[in-house]
Amino acid sequence: MASTRFSYLTGLRSSTSGDSYDPSTPQNLSAEGTTLFAQYDLDGVRDAVTPDVIARRAPDLWRYHELLPVQDPDRVHGFGEGMTPLIDLPALGKKLGIPRLKLKDESPLPTGTFKARGAAVGVARAAELGLRRLAMPTNGNAGAAWATYCARYGIELAAIMPVDAPAITRSEARFAGADVSLIDGLISDAGRAVGSLVARGEHFDVSTLKEPYRVEGKKTMGLEIAEQLGWRVPDVILYPTGGGVGLIGICKALRELQRLGWIPSDKMPRLVSVQASGCDPIVRAFEAGAENVEPLADTKTLAFGVNVPTPVLGAPSVLDAVRQTGGTAVRVSDEDAVASLRTIAEEEGLLPCPEGATTIAAAAELRRTGWIAEDDEVVLLNTGAGNKYPDVVGVTLPLLDREGAPTGIRM
């Protein structure tokens, strides 16, 4: 029997031309300007490891290391990240008429959001490839997560985020030593500013889908959901979509598991891309039957993480994934997102982020129309902790004086 390897990464492939690129050196986009995706020797993985072996590994995302790009186990210096819970939602499910409703809750990850998955793998791989200075635009949470891992790996990070990004992410990124700037605009403006910075030649561009490994980290959401369900898939997964990396990663994960034979090859979940009414480029493209998004301007939503007006790199793969799985794309108003947040908190106690809450409203609407059936097993992706959004979840409460008597004041 051949000796086993830590990673079975074999190459990088252009998502448009199919051309191969060398994975042993840092890579950004293909010659056509599209994303490169990591390829693995899945026959080798099948010979090297089984689900039973994985079941006995530590409960973090590195349990899937054969399907991740990092070559050297000594390179991994994480925080025990991953294997976030898949939580039954009996009370909310009853209310929505979806008894088999579940939440994949990403809030336990470092910095409280799913962005830590992309950072855990992306930064580890960047370190392995010898990169020393990274740069990225961010809607806040990715910058916080990448700064955290960059500090851990001794790598410099420059991050540019909109002034309206969740304020606490400024502190997370800055305390971890990142060079953080605010920009009076949206993430698309931040992306252009990062482009100018990178053009000066000192930083490597780790913008969403401009390097191949962030999506590999996000892929672990799909691997975990399959393992947590006993190596099968649900009927529907609803995903809040900004840049689209998470949904692309989940789809890639499930395709790889099918080719490994670890999940049945005849069933994919119907993937639902959920966007905010105030920023819905993918929903528009889906409805128009288009293959990519049209640029939007002055988009606005309090689900700030999905305020990505023009996700040109991710949208083709998102639209493909949605269409190939018989999925759909839906928009949710901010009012419905906040109402859903109140509902899940009252019914189940959980406080998801507003982006995650959009999936509740979307599931409710899809159940009303019958697109989701009563016996469908439905997984909502909550991408992060609601406690990072104090402005969205503000309350006023009665004030007692020191002796415990009502003052009549509410604050």
Next chain:
Amino acid sequence: MASTRFSYLTGLRSSTSGDSYDPSTPQNLSAEGTTLFAQYDLDGVRDAVTPDVIARRAPDLWRYHELLPVQDPDRVHGFGEGMTPLIDLPALGKKLGIPRLKLKDESPLPTGTFKARGAAVGVARAAELGLRRLAMPTNGNAGAAWATYCARYGIELAAIMPVDAPAITRSEARFAGADVSLIDGLISDAGRAVGSLVARGEHFDVSTLKEPYRVEGKKTMGLEIAEQLGWRVPDVILYPTGGGVGLIGICKALRELQRLGWIPSDKMPRLVSVQASGCDPIVRAFEAGAENVEPLADTKTLAFGVNVPTPVLGAPSVLDAVRQTGGTAVRVSDEDAVASLRTIAEEEGLLPCPEGATTIAAAAELRRTGWIAEDDEVVLLNTGAGNKYPDVVGVTLPLLDREGAPTGIRM
């Protein structure tokens, strides 16, 4: 072989008289006004389960169900809480001269703090005992956690918290449906107000150490540390101490594991109670050789969770645990806590809560004096996520205009 049980709880015992109390009915304090502690049939546990069996269970705190009070597995409706990571801190350890430094990071728990452990077990047990309305004073995070679990279990909660408690915990508790009031005072004032509420006869008092099961949830920190180290203990554990439940729980856990024979019986970690200079009743009692704390007034610290001026119920057990293990008690100034927070963020990327950061400053000081030796294995307890304390970790950053040009403004 006898059939195994889910829990091996046998009784409740007064920590002062040793008298037994019936665990099948709700209990508060002993006749002497002291805490009741849960007792287990450890011989039965030893026959029923082994560390190897536990290793194959789901990665949450219920893997230790034989040592927890909930009788009926169908009663457990958690969120997959527990088995938080024990993280190596090589860079910070090098800086402090403690190469074997580790962090038990409680921030991945629901609501982002260790309070979720006490709530997960305390609320499940309250539900099992048929309680419908609970009341508690809280410095914020416990209220958020208990409200979250109370919503999950369909139980009502009344919580009273100081106006200076972390603001986001108001939202967490209120969104989950708790009846939350603010009080113009400290947690001791909130405790008296809860006492008046409970006296009206409609609520069961779940104040710190006034019921027996919160500490059983906190105990799982100690169980996890031992399991994560391969069923052995470190040389030193540093714990930020407010009411003291966590430190008491860790000590109780390790004593039970010793009696089970799962860890060596000849070694306990030296337990260090860390307090803030502005609220240091336990440190004062330790230094004075006293058995309990003297009341303090007008205490103040930005590590708000440990602003507990008079922890009379917990202090005797904390002082016992510290003295019996050859530990100590130290105070840390707010300035040193914040400086430590900056240091760990820069060195390792992590952003602990200010309470957790006090343990870093304490470890540094104890290393300087030689109390901690270079080859000691030292575990710091980080009780929660720093991102719940925006006022402590505020930053100012440069603002770029929409085209990415500097504006000269910092915000």
